[in-house]
Amino acid sequence: MHISSTLNPLTRSAEDVPVLIVALDGKRKFLPRPTSFKALKRDIRSRFALEDDTGLVLSVSTLDICEGEDVELTEDVYELLASVLDVVKAAVADGSDDDAGIRTPAPTPPLHHERDEPHDEPHDNDENEAEVAEFLCTIKQESDDDEEVFAGSKYGGGDSEEEDDAPHARRALEKAFPAKKAAAKVKQEVEEKETKPLRLPKTPKQHKPKAESDEDASASTPKAKATPKAKLNRADTTSSTQSSSEASFKIYVRNAQGTRKLFKTRGSHTVQKIINSVAANLKIDAEGSSLKLYRIVEDEDDPELESRYECGLLQTMAEIGAEEFSEFVIYADGEEEED
Known part of the structure; x- marks a missing residue:
């Protein structure tokens, strides 16, 4: 049919x-x-x-x-x-x-x-029984043939021998199963990529200004010429108040004895708050003390001329023009700076 x-x-x-x-x-x-x-x-x-x-x-x-x-x-x-x-x-x-x-x-x-x-x-x-027996014999023969590939003396032995003969075993497997050779090669390349260490580009180091020691500060601070004291007004601080009052920065403060330390502050902090913090750190009685800002004013005859301005207690750091690493000096009542 x-x-x-x-x-x-x-x-x-x-x-x-x-x-x-x-x-x-x-x-x-x-x-x-x-x-x-x-x-x-x-x-x-x-x-x-x-x-x-x-x-x-x-x-x-x-x-x-x-x-x-x-x-x-x-x-x-x-x-x-x-x-x-x-x-x-x-x-x-x-x-x-x-x-x-x-x-x-x-x-x-x-x-x-x-x-x-x-x-x-x-x-x-x-x-049917004869066909089943023949089928089982065929499976057993194929299993024995597969075991002979790996059970030979060339691939026997301990762990060290297995590591030494690994390339030979791989070639024998590729010869016996050519269809799996390409898939094994792709798998090996993927594993090598996954295990290869990731190289990151080097980031250039940023050099921050190094704070001067107390001894260097007292030696390198230029002598100030006595100038009349003047109060800052709102017009003098217009440009300074335009910056963010919440940005933190560091300032230097020293006492009449020349002890100089670095303090962290913000533009919104008042002079009175700085006095309380600095006085406690430098062990100065803060009551009645005044904080003074050093601002360097270049002069044709003397480039190291320093002008000293008295800061109001209610003024903020932004209003008096304080910025990163500005120089301040604090005096207690009755103290005078040695020229």
Whole structure:
């Protein structure tokens, strides 16, 4: 019969395939199409594990002339219909095959139901047992062959030998399994990229101004010429107050004895707050003390001329023009700076 696939209509046999399907007791099996009616019955008994003298009644219903009804298949018409037979139904008859009478075969489920309800073949069939034994022997032989690849003396030994022979083992595996060579190479490249240390660009070091020591401050501070004291007004501090009053910065403050320290402040801090903090740190009585800002004013005759301005207690650091590393001096009542 000509066979085609139900999944892919393009898959079909170009020539007649000499096989047929035999249905018996709800089971269906492919059988090679025999040339004689007696051979067909003998093959059915063998494949379905029936006794040699079991009586069989055969019928067909899939031919168009049968109109869907079961029609008995007999020996005198078998050779004429053999080439067009596809499904043959078999039923066990009462008595032996010689005196078997015609018996209506049991209804057989449609073909499409067989795919949903598969049945296992009997395990006592000699032919099936031989096929299973041959299949198991083949699997064992393949397993032994795979073990021989790794169990040879070249790849045996301890851990040190395995590390030394790793390249040889890899080449042996690539030779035995060429399809996995490309995938293994890609995996190795990915692992090398993941384990390679990340190199970050070097960031140039930023040099911060180094604070001077107390001894250097007292030695390097230029002598100030006595100048009249003047109060700062709002006009003098207009440009300074434009900067953010919350930005923190550092200032230098020294006492009358020349002890100089670095303090952190903000533009919104008042002079009184700085006096309280500095006086406590330098151990000066802050009550009545005044904070004075040193601002360097360049002069053509004396570039190191210093002008000293008195700061109001309620003025802020921004208002008096304080900025990063500005110089201040604090005096207690009755103290005077030594020139």
